[in-house]
Amino acid sequence: MDIYLDHAASTPVREEVVQEMMPWLSMHPGNPSGSHRLAREARRAIDDARDHVASLVGAEPGNVIFTSGGTESDNLAIDGILGLKGGKALCSATEHPAVLEPVRESGGIVAPTDKTGRVDLESLSNLLDSFADISLISVMMANNETGVINNINTIADLISEKAPEIMIHTDAVQATSWLDIAESSKKAHLISLTGHKFGGPKGAGALVLREGVKLSPVIRGGGQERERRSGTQNVPAIVGLGEAARLMQIERPKINERVTELRDKLENGLIDKIAGTSRTLPKETPRTPGIAHLCFENIENEALLFLLENQGIYASAASSCASGAQEASHVLQAMGVDLKTAGGSIRFSLGQATTDEEIEHAVTVVPDAVDQLREFQK
Amino acid sequence: MTRVMVAMSGGVDSSVAAALSCENGDEVVGVTLKLWGGDSDSGCCSVSDVDDARRVADSLGIEHHVFNLGDDFDEHVVAPYVEAHSLGLTPNPCIECNRHIKFDRLMNRAKSLGFEKIVTGHHARIVKQKDDTFRIARAVDEAKDQSYVLYMLNQSQISSLHLPVGEMTKDQVREKADSLGFRVATKPDSQDVCFITREKGRADFLGQRIPLTPGRVVDESGSEVGRVEAIELVTVGQRRGMLLAGGKEPRYANNIDIESATVTVGTPDQLLVEQTEFRNTLWAANEINGEFLVQTSAHGKPKLANIEDNVLTWNEAHSIVASGQSLVFYEDNQVVGGAIAV
DSSP, X not given: OOEEOBTTTOOOOOHHHXXXXXXXXXXXXOOTTSOSHHHHHHHXXXXXXXXXXXXXXTOOGGGXXXXXXXXXXXXXXXXXXXXXXXXXXXXXXXXOHHHHHHHHHTTOEEEOBOTTSOBOHHHHHHHHHHOSOEEEEEOOSBOTTTOBBXXXXXXXXXXXXXXXXXXXXXXXXXXXXXXXXXXXTTTOSEEEEEGGGTTSOTTOEEEEEOXXXXXXXXXXXXXXXXXXXXXXXXXXXXXXXHHHHXXXXXXXXXXXXXXXXXXXXXXXXXXXXXXXXXXXXXXXXXXXXXXXEEEETTOOHHHHHHHHHHTTEEOBOSEEOTTSOEEXXXXXXXXXXXXXXXXXXXXXXOOTTOOHHHHHHHHHXXXXXXXXXXXXXX | OOEEEEEOOSSHHHHHHHHHHHHTTOXXXXXXXXXXXXXXXXXXXXXXXXXXXXXXXXXXXOEEEEEEXXXXXXXXXXXXXXXXXXXXXXXXXXXXXXXXXXXXXXXXXXXXXXXXXXXXXXXXXXXXXXXXXXXXXXXXXXXXXXXXXXXXXXXXXXXXXXXXXXXXXXXXXXXXXXXXXOTTTTOOOOOSOTTXXXXXXXHHHHHTTSOOOOEEEXXXXXXXXXXXXXXXXXXXXXXXXXXXXXXXXXXXXXXXXXXXXXXXXXXXXXXXXXXEEEEEEEESSSOOOEEEEEEOSTTOOOEEEEEETTEEEEEEEEEOOOTTOEEEEEETTEEEEEEEEO
């Protein structure tokens, strides 16, 4: 039995999404920028998808920029605003590298977080007082490793009170399955998301702008996406992204309820059965339902993941580098978790496809694997 | 069926070792270690070596994993390497990597995961003795022999190890890789220290980590005959790069004094010693005294010496051995032990 508990890395593509995409892979040759009928068909397909994404985020369809995914959306938000307005970008220390790297590279500011990995409002306020040239602040809605949730609207209130001219970007990639994005990103100016984290295909994402927000393009060429992202659109993937967005808007409350129950069952089961196991985040921390992030005392996560894989359980630790090796987590580091504890942490991430049987099986298998490793240490 | 973990570096030897393990009917899993996060000749984090190993594993139809032992590598290999240079010693990082990483951390990891043996692509053999103990022996291809860097292995480690390419010549290894269509069949052998790039070199690597001290070069009488830019980069036995003015005969560094930043040079005659002291002795099985062949560097020619109480007495005067180098003791072509030169 294959038990996929790595939905935060990528989700399976939903069957309904595959069905919507198929004709655009096999039958329709048109380029959406063209003028004849076949081109117009493709154009209509991506504009339908655009409507679905706009509705999900509570934005105007004309403000949805299709990209290749979360990383490109984040890069476009940061480089696009800095390119137009100049100044500095600021982000939190627990951001995804897709935000951290462009912020660092452009000489921006990385703000500390509290022990849960959330933006610390007091330090943010101090940084706003110390730097007059900040033009963009990027804060993720939900963290990809721990699932901890930042309240973007509260952060936006603080920022607009002190410096209303600052643009606020939120990487909502990990939040799309779990939060009402329209409401949670109401006060943000730019919102990143990507299809493959909520049942869509890899290779299609979006950067959504609030009305009136302007940026300079990063990819230049034929002027697609209203001059903001050139290049022929990936029609089948965008169609899939649109369908996934449509389904998510309808089904989110139901999925949330079910997955929360499964996540709690997994966490409680493993904590009960395995001595020295704890939640990385306190239980009551605002966090998405999809992630059970646990620390196992005296365990090396690389070894545990290996044994779990042999038992058909696929999870992950922090993030992987280009070589495929597990890297020390910059998120846990920013939270002040010591290296040894962090080295024994595992992220089990659940999704719409996760079943009750899978969680029950995981709760019986993981303890045996931990036992095997601890037995050897003796 | 034996469950084996093959340590795959992405080179031709360990690729063929993996193939031979598969042909042997073993249950094989390939593992590549991510050891160094900085620049290397195969890109950051050695990504291209990992790719090579992964593609070979793919073509063999075996699972392939990457283990990140970078912190251990920094602690047990890189930091001691840097410290040794700062003390004027000549370290051997490949030996420390084998000692602490491959045959300690990785071997323990493999056992904890239920593997019976680990397999590496080292050119060396394992030979069983009459008393059922094991020894590491020289490879069939003597020019490629790596028994020197495996001297630290004890009985438990050797009995959990398989070295399939030690029975083959390098040409045979490459032919085998070629016949299997491996992309690494013609990949050049790795050279030098894996965490130092050919482009930037040792001076740059050490210069970023420790202060480098300019030093004087003097002859036996104490008169200054040259200068070096960094005393920490000089190795006993070195001839080049010491700006010696004049002199009819070639002269070599025969002593390095870090405190006074002084290198003493001498003629080849002055480089010879009767005895070499050593420390940290390890034996393959039992401690033995007597006459052995002793090899003092990875590709050095072994010379006869008598071993007694942490001192080697060379049968014929021997070039001085740089402090920090490993001395490996052979009986015929088998490793019986080894130590570190004082």
